[in-house]
Amino acid sequence: MTQWDDSQTEHVSDDITDESNALPARYFTEPDVFEMEKEKVFGRYWxxxxxxxxxxxxxxxxxxxxxxxxxxxxxxxxxxxxxxxxxxxxxxxxxxxxxxxxxxxxxxxxxxxxxxxxxxxxxxxxxxxxxxxxxxxxxxxxxxxxxxxxxxxxxxxxxxxxxxxxxxxxxLSDDPMPLEEQAGEMKDRLEALPLGEYEHACRIVSEVECNWKVFASNYSECDHCQSNHQDWIEGIQLDESELEVNDYHWVLHYTHEEDVDDELRIHDEHEAQFHYLWPNFTVNMYGTADGYGTYVIDPIDTDRFQLIADYYFEDADLSDEEEEFVRTSRQLQEEDFELVERQWEGLKTGALAQAQLGPNEHTVHRFHRLAQEAYNS
Amino acid sequence: MSTQEKASYVAVCPECDERKQTETPNEVVEFYRRHHRVTGHDVDLERARPDLDEDVTGDDLKSVVRHLLEQYPNGVPIGVIVAVMNERGLSIGETLDEIHEIRMGGGLYEPRDDHLGAF
CATH class of the missing domain: 2.102.10.10 (Rieske [2Fe-2S] iron-sulphur domain)
Known part of the structure; x- marks a missing residue:
């Protein structure tokens, strides 16, 4: 008979192969942590x-x-x-x-x-x-x-x-690290794209019942995609894809099965690119429409967050392709909301004191490491 | 029966297709405020089943509050007022605007947070 030993947890390990590689559950579930995050995460980083x-x-x-x-x-x-x-x-x-x-x-x-x-x-x-x-x-x-x-x-x-x-x-800090240090290569990469030429077309805000870090972790990996984003994953060659990790940001490169018309992409690569910048911002380029989206994963409290999803296109009026882009994005969101709320129901019980991350959840590991570093600072 | 079908209150933003279901009437108002703050959108009440002792008479907001004070002598939850005014065709944003206007004229007061009394 297996019984989980939840008597003690460890800090997020340096190495992803160590068992203690995830942020202990109490950092997701305890209200004091959210209060600490206001100062140590949202009060210090860009x-x-x-x-x-x-x-x-x-x-x-x-x-x-x-x-x-x-x-x-x-x-x-x-x-x-x-x-x-x-x-x-x-x-x-x-x-x-x-x-x-x-x-x-x-x-x-x-x-x-x-x-x-x-x-x-x-x-x-x-x-x-x-x-x-x-x-x-x-x-x-x-x-x-x-x-x-x-x-x-x-x-x-x-x-x-x-x-x-x-x-x-x-x-909000008096003496912050430079934004270019926090953003790293993401700054150069995004500034090489004509993102400023696109107009805001649509904002959709959803409230989700889980800690904001649960959703952020889910966004950052794709081990769940095959079984939970079946429509979207049909067009993706997951074995050709790569999740790239940097200091404070990570990029999810999802290679398309078939080349998409160049005019339907902002970037050169035949892939969807999802950029995550610590702590709670993403830029989403699906590579299937001439436009992009952003997410802000904004905590309301320990148990809830708002996903602020904005969509940008050449024109504020949506074309059919752009409508489809937003619909695809919304479908992915709803599929993810169901997953993270389900995970949250389990985490809240306290049964699992510290999760374990798989080898392809290295992006999540980075996210958890950054959270741990912020809490310890 | 799904959770949503059981909930006494279901609020919906038609533009975001975002739904909030709750048993706590004032949570509907909190949801509206959070949502409106970042979107500017109004929110509709798709379902509101306030736990009322009797039917509320009167059409104008102030007389509705007066009537509800019989059941809520320490102040009527603002979400219950929103629910009753919803039956009279007002959205959540419209009801809150009207409450503000009447309060600024001295016709309503707030004995505790988000609960109203009427002169």
Missing amino acids: VYAGHANAIKEPGQYFTRDVGNRKLIIVRGHDGRPKAFDNVCAHRGSKMVEDTPMTDPGDASRIQCPYHLWTYDLDGTLRSTPRSFEEASLNPDLEDEDVRELDPEENALNAVNVDTIGPFIFVN
């Missing part, structure tokens, strides 16, 4: 914020929540994207309403509705109402004694922002 084409003109902006932080991403007068906490420097009010990238706002300045402190697009304090320059309601203070507000010292809290092609990333 996180995807949105697409530059959503804010082409100065003053256009959208909002994005990362961990507990609420951010504004705005195109500055200098043409570059900026990111700030969506929090007024006066008394901490949230300033602009939640504004999705798909329906961006437009403002020549950022104004807090509470006391009308107004900021330039570079974050500096531009103006305040007269009540902050005069002390007419305060019998103990003369107007000339009122402290003048320095525009820089009272500016919005700037958040690090950088881009890979049209993809805007933010980093």
